[in-house]
Amino acid sequence: MIIEVRPCRKFKGAWVSFEAPGVEPAFSAPDAKRKAIDYACGRFGGSAGELRVYGKDNATIERSIVIDGRGQYPHGVGD
DSSP, X not given: OEEXXXXXXXXXXXXXXXXXXXXXXXXXXXXXXXXXXHHHHHHTTTOEEEEEEEOTTSSSEEEEEEEESSSOOOEEEOO
């Protein structure tokens, strides 16, 4: 499974955790990006996958987090 955290196109300053079409909760607040990342990490529920965090330009992956399937996310690239 791959989940993408991206800037929201509809609301300035908001971020979305895109899992699949129709499954993309948006988060707004000063810490919207962190909330979206935390939400996405929790969605793996013990399965392995990858979380891709995009930059504000919505085109560049600024960070990739490998979820090992044991409830841990130790392998962030670009931390």
